Amino acid sequence: MNRERRATWEQRHREATRGEPEPSLIEMMPLLPPGTVLDIAAGTGRNSIALARAGWRVVAADFSVTGLRALASIADREDLKIVAVVADLEGTFPFRPKAFDVILNISYLDRALIPQLKSALRPGGAIFFDTFLIDEADQAGHGHLRNTRFTLDHYELRTLLDGLELLRYREGLVVYPTGKRAWRATALARRRN
Numbered sequence: 321m322n323r324e325r326r327a328t329w330e331q332r333h334r335e336a337t338r339g340e341p342e343p344s345l346i347e348m349m350p351l352l353p354p355g356t357v358l359d360i361a362a363g364t365g366r367n368s369i370a371l372a373r374a375g376w377r378v379v380a381a382d383f384s385v386t387g388l389r390a391l392a393s394i395a396d397r398e399d400l401k402i403v404a405v406v407a408d409l410e411g412t413f414p415f416r417p418k419a420f421d422v423i424l425n426i427s428y429l430d431r432a433l434i435p436q437l438k439s440a441l442r443p444g445g446a447i448f449f450d451t452f453l454i455d456e457a458d459q460a461g462h463g464h465l466r467n468t469r470f471t472l473d474h475y476e477l478r479t480l481l482d483g484l485e486l487l488r489y490r491e492g493l494v495v496y497p498t499g500k501r502a503w504r505a506t507a508l509a510r511r512r513n
């Protein structure tokens with residue numbers, strides 16, 4: 321079922337360079353608890369690497385072998401504490417309850433996964449969620465983002481994170497240092513118990 325999408329991502333990761341970590345993650349890094357991070361749909365690891373360089377242990381999961389190989393080669397070279405796990409998040413990833421201090425969900429949206437992400441947080445642990453808004457689908461020309469399955473409705477993320485303590489939340493147009501622009505929602509939310 322995911323074979324075609326996976327092949328598309330393998331190709332994208334073969335062609336693209338890693339890029340800088342998401343600026344909102346860098347901004348909110350001081351608010352994240354220390355410990356072990358799960359980076360879901362980690363890609364080539366721009367965000368995993370930033371957190372590992374800052375001292376977190378990271379489990380990076382993605383279904384792209386190409387992406388994770390690129391990530392693992394940096395981790396080896398810099399002796400970073402990153403474990404790369406090849407897994408289809410729609411199927412085989414073994415989420416364990418209360419296993420992670422931080423979960424990163426960046427530029428990826430699978431609404432069905434969110435209850436498992438909440439349960440995989442330790443009490444006091446935090447999820448950092450940052451992905452595209454529906455306004456991005458309206459721009460078209462962005463491949464899969466034309467499909468609203470992969471973009472958030474306005475204020476939807478706030479509802480999806482129900483039951484967690486919302487520490488930060490915003491939606492809007494992000495203008496990156498490169499000049500690239502994207503409509504995104506950003507949230508940092510903590511599990512109380």
Ligand SMILES: C[S@@+](CC[C@H](N)C(=O)[O-])C[C@H]1O[C@@H](n2cnc3c(N)ncnc32)[C@H](O)[C@@H]1O
Binds near residue numbers: 364
């Ligand atoms: C837009 S990239 C984001 C990568 C990374 N989070 C970042 O911010 O740079 C989306 C990632 O989701 C991964 N992906 C898509 N569907 C997936 C699935 N069902 N299971 C695991 N990974 C998936 C792709 O391989 C790709 O690396």
